[in-house]
Amino acid sequence: MKHFSEISATAERVVDAAESLIQERGYNGFSYDDVAKLVGIKKPSIHHHFATKGELAAVVAQRYTHRFKESLLQIEGHHVKAQDRLTAYADLFEKTFSTNKHLCVCGMLGAESSSLPDLVNHEVERFFDVNVDWLTHIAQDGQRAGQLLSVLSPEGIAETYLSILEGAMIVGRGMQKGTGPSHVASHFLKALTIA
Template identity: 85%
Template structure:
């Protein structure tokens, strides 16, 4: 499988188109014909860059994870308190949702995991592992500093928070609500923070 950093400019346009389609329709909801129309190239050209749809989706998830991890580093560099970091984390989900009620790429793929090729599921798992590791560390640091109060373990806080944000996107889309994960995150964070 190609690494996202090694792809050509045309292949990157293909990945961009596939990412938007996954966020809007899921893996099983788009074809190479859809991508070709968006990019303005012929379907065989897509096969030249990505022999299979599973390879394309895996590269989409790989790049999405990389970008997300960069955003987590930015949060660490700009926020000190755990609650601020967790709020900034929720803002990442809100930004995605505010774009035509798009869902997180890996959240959408995760919902389809039983029908996905292993190569795609592997990249989705990497995304969730990276997020849970980061959230667990933030929760642990926050509890140790007395900034977060909860009887839940840091890992339980991380799993609950990630599930809450991903779920808020799905419910928000299903109910055609304008509000997304940020409001739900705010309510949850109030239960964790010291007054």
């Protein structure tokens, strides 16, 4: 498949538009014409850059995961304590959500997975694997350093924390008084922190 780093400037604007539309309406909620209008070109020109909708969505997810990995590295470079790292991680989701209640690209696509091409589902799975692995690693370090309670396994912390963040965005969309991913995640972090 195409790699996001090898595409033209226009194709990148197509990916930008598609990413935003997926975060707002989901894969089944946007069309090539929506993308075309956002980019300012005609529908068939989108097909020139991405032959199928599935391929376009796959590249969106691919780039999204890549950028996430960059952010994870940055967090490790800027923070040492597990709590600070996990808080900064939650801020990634909060920043996304604060833009018009945008969802995580792969949270949205994960929900829609049963009607997605395999190509897309594969990229979504990679995103979740990357995140669970990183969170597990961070939790393990934090426990070894005596910063996090060891009542849960590192894997347990990882899957719980990720689920909270993805879920809080859904719930926050569904209800008016939803408080957002960062706030909800802070509850869990509090329960895991040594007094």
